[in-house]
Amino acid sequence: MSAIHLQNLVKKFGDFTALKTMDLEIADGEFMALLGPSGCGKSTTMNMIAGMEEPTSGKILFGERDMAGMPMGRRGVGFVFQNYAIFTHMTVRQNLAYGPKMRGAAKAEIDRRVGAIAEMLQLSPLLDRKADRLSVNILQRVAIGRSAIMEPAIFLLDEPLSNVDAAFRAVMRTELKQLQRQFRQTMVYVTHDQLEAMTMADRIAVMDHGVLQQVGTPLEVYNNPVNVFVARFIGAPGMNLLKGKPAESDRGLVVDLGPLGVTPPLPDELASAVRAARGDVLYGFRPEQVALTERGLSMPVSFVERIGARTIVHLGQGESAVKAVFENDIGLSVGQTAVVAPPASSVRVFDAATGLAVKAG
Amino acid sequence: MSAVTATIAEDKMDARTKPATPNEGARLGFRLTLPAQILVLFISAFPLLMQLYISVTDWSPLSGVGWWNAWEMWNSFANYTDLAADTRFWSALQRTAIVMLVCVPAEFLLGLALATLFADDFPGKRIFYSILLMPMMVVPAVAGYMFFMLFQSGGPVNDILSRIVGTPVTIAWLSDPNLALIAVMIADIWQWTPLMFLILLAGLVGVPEDQMKAATLLGANAWQRFTTIVLPKMKTIIIIALAIRVIENFKIFDTLYIMTGGGPGVATETISVYIYKVTTQDLIWGYVAAIALAILIVLSIVAVYAMKRMAKSRELPA
Numbered sequence: 001m002s003a004i005h006l007q008n009l010v011k012k013f014g015d016f017t018a019l020k021t022m023d024l025e026i027a028d029g030e031f032m033a034l035l036g037p038s039g040c041g042k043s044t045t046m047n048m049i050a051g052m053e054e055p056t057s058g059k060i061l062f063g064e065r066d067m068a069g070m071p072m073g074r075r076g077v078g079f080v081f082q083n084y085a086i087f088t089h090m091t092v093r094q095n096l097a098y099g100p101k102m103r104g105a106a107k108a109e110i111d112r113r114v115g116a117i118a119e120m121l122q123l124s125p126l127l128d129r130k131a132d133r134l135s136v137n138i139l140q141r142v143a144i145g146r147s148a149i150m151e152p153a154i155f156l157l158d159e160p161l162s163n164v165d166a167a168f169r170a171v172m173r174t175e176l177k178q179l180q181r182q183f184r185q186t187m188v189y190v191t192h193d194q195l196e197a198m199t200m201a202d203r204i205a206v207m208d209h210g211v212l213q214q215v216g217t218p219l220e221v222y223n224n225p226v227n228v229f230v231a232r233f234i235g236a237p238g239m240n241l242l243k244g245k246p247a248e249s250d251r252g253l254v255v256d257l258g259p260l261g262v263t264p265p266l267p268d269e270l271a272s273a274v275r276a277a278r279g280d281v282l283y284g285f286r287p288e289q290v291a292l293t294e295r296g297l298s299m300p301v302s303f304v305e306r307i308g309a310r311t312i313v314h315l316g317q318g319e320s321a322v323k324a325v326f327e328n329d330i331g332l333s334v335g336q337t338a339v340v341a342p343p344a345s346s347v348r349v350f351d352a353a354t355g356l357a358v359k360a361g
Numbered sequence: 362m363s364a365v366t367a368t369i370a371e372d373k374m375d376a377r378t379k380p381a382t383p384n385e386g387a388r389l390g391f392r393l394t395l396p397a398q399i400l401v402l403f404i405s406a407f408p409l410l411m412q413l414y415i416s417v418t419d420w421s422p423l424s425g426v427g428w429w430n431a432w433e434m435w436n437s438f439a440n441y442t443d444l445a446a447d448t449r450f451w452s453a454l455q456r457t458a459i460v461m462l463v464c465v466p467a468e469f470l471l472g473l474a475l476a477t478l479f480a481d482d483f484p485g486k487r488i489f490y491s492i493l494l495m496p497m498m499v500v501p502a503v504a505g506y507m508f509f510m511l512f513q514s515g516g517p518v519n520d521i522l523s524r525i526v527g528t529p530v531t532i533a534w535l536s537d538p539n540l541a542l543i544a545v546m547i548a549d550i551w552q553w554t555p556l557m558f559l560i561l562l563a564g565l566v567g568v569p570e571d572q573m574k575a576a577t578l579l580g581a582n583a584w585q586r587f588t589t590i591v592l593p594k595m596k597t598i599i600i601i602a603l604a605i606r607v608i609e610n611f612k613i614f615d616t617l618y619i620m621t622g623g624g625p626g627v628a629t630e631t632i633s634v635y636i637y638k639v640t641t642q643d644l645i646w647g648y649v650a651a652i653a654l655a656i657l658i659v660l661s662i663v664a665v666y667a668m669k670r671m672a673k674s675r676e677l678p679a
Contacts, residue, residue: 050578052574072574072577072578073577073581074580079574079575079578083571085569085571085572085574086572087572087576087589087590088572089593098576098579098581099579099580102579102581102585102589103580146575146579147578147579150579
């Protein structure tokens with residue numbers, strides 16, 4: 001087992017900077033998801049941890065050990081590739097036995113370890129199948145088993161579910177999480193799918209454009225995004241953000257949203273932080289937390305999406321568009337006007353100039 | 362109403378265009394390819410039958426009768442019994458086999474080494490790549506003349522050797538029976554390693570990179586990766602490359618003929634040279650047909666074997 005420390009990690013490809021100064025501490029036995037849109041540097045980070053790429057500058061430590069110049073075969077990391085990279089010309093057994101065999105383990109020892117890992121991953125009946133005719137979930141288990149047999153301290157998974165259809169993904173998410181509990185290794189999981197990150201990870205590192213945006217538990221990242229990017233990226237749909245100016249009123253500090261009117265007053269602690277920050281703000285709230293109220297923002301319904309039990313109501317247009325998610329069909333239809341407001345406690349305010357969250361207290 | 366008829370019409374269309382059973386599809390395919398089949402059959406079968414026919418006669422262009430009348434000279438398989446006893450034929454066959462057993466493995470190993478080198482990037486790769494492919498583009502007759510000059514006793518090869526050794530070297534490359542065969546093999550290796558290199562490089566870059574990385578992460582060193590991943594994945598292409606070169610090398614002629622003319626004596630006389638001599642000098646075409654047919658059978662066995670191996674490795678795709 002091993003903790004991973006990334007210190008001032010930078011990676012440049014020629015003129016292109018894939019990763020700008022990344023610092024991240026991944027605890028021993030933690031399941032860390034690197035989440036972000038494509039091109040955000042998450043795979044580059046992962047490849048550097050695995051040793052497939054050398055950092056331009058900065059340090060990678062496994063526990064106390066500096067990994068600089070350590071070849072990837074000797075880092076003791078298990079790596080599950082996006083397409084699993086199973087050796088298709090071999091049987092499942094040969095795939096599982098590959099690592100120990102290359103390290104010169106004795107035949108009896110290899111057999112014992114293959115047997116044990118196959119038992120754990122329920123691959124025993126498939127051991128003598130050719131690996132080129134396996135279904136995706138079995139391929140994934142072979143890929144995990146092939147790495148796990150080496151008992152690596154660190155497990156790296158590169159978007160292992162991106163080739164799988166949606167229904168199957170749900171099954172695999174559970175399976176993967178259970179496997180991690182079984183192996184109790186440090187896991188780093190790269191994904192662009194926030195659902196995977198939210199459901200499986202202990203903590204999520206949200207990245208964008210080669211910059212680490214926020215690290216936190218799934219709920220922290222969801223509830224308290226540190227900036228506008230995280231607010232929009234996390235959640236489906238992302239957080240509503242409306243541009244406005246803070247304004248004093250007799251009920252307390254409100255945000256003047258221009259044509260949309262003024263918001264309900266901000267909670268006291270947030271209000272004083274906004275007063276201190278000055279300048280224009282973005283008024284943010286989660287679509288799931290929007291409620292129909294008597295007093296609030298009055299907006300026309302422009303579109304209604306019904307997704308089974310949930311209904312997404314699109315209100316307003318352009319800059320001042322707001323999405324609201326309701327658990328049931330609440331009977332709104334296009335053309336009607338809805339009066340909505342988020343509960344005061346769920347409101348988040350961001351500095352319009354810097355995009356950073358204005359923190360209460 | 363019109364929508365309903367449209368659906369019915371579509372169904373009918375389907376029934377007509379799509380074959381109802383696989384069998385019917387095969388029959389349609391057969392009918393469509395029949396003209397081409399006949400043409401191919403004529404091109405390949407006609408000369409073969411003609412050759413078979415002439416091979417059981419004493420016919421030659423000097424016989425004074427057309428080849429179609431060769432039956433008048435029927436010699437009851439004497440050509441084949443002669444062939445079995447023809448020591449010059451058997452030693453030519455043996456020589457051809459020696460050339461093949463040296464050249465093809467040498468070309469394969471060199472080609473594989475070069476392909477491995479060129480699979481990675483290094484400075485000047487494109488230039489070296491072009492230079493490397495050049496021998497393949499030289500007309501074999503020209504290559505033959507080039508090596509003929511290189512291997513003269515006062516030629517550049519001896520000159521370079523003299524400089525290395527320090528004393529004058531005057532090896533009679535092309536007039537020594539053993540050295541002549543070596544010189545001929547060197548020329549063949551020089552000319553055909555690039556083809557092997559090209560085919561093997563194509564196979565090498567087709568090896569999935571992530572599987573190579575996975576092997577590295579699992580602790581395999583370069584040699585282990587090569588033997589456990591690269592070679593098995595390249596099996597099909599290696600069989601193809603070897604089959605091409607075995608068949609081609611068996612027919613080695615132009616370069617060799619210009620360098621040595623099959624000599625000194627018969628020291629470099631391979632099957633093709635022997636056939637050429639019998640055809641142009643002895644003019645006994647019935648006998649030539651018998652030799653050629655025997656060679657064809659040998660090469661066909663090689664080809665069939667290679668195809669079988671290929672089909673087998675395709676069953677277990679790389």
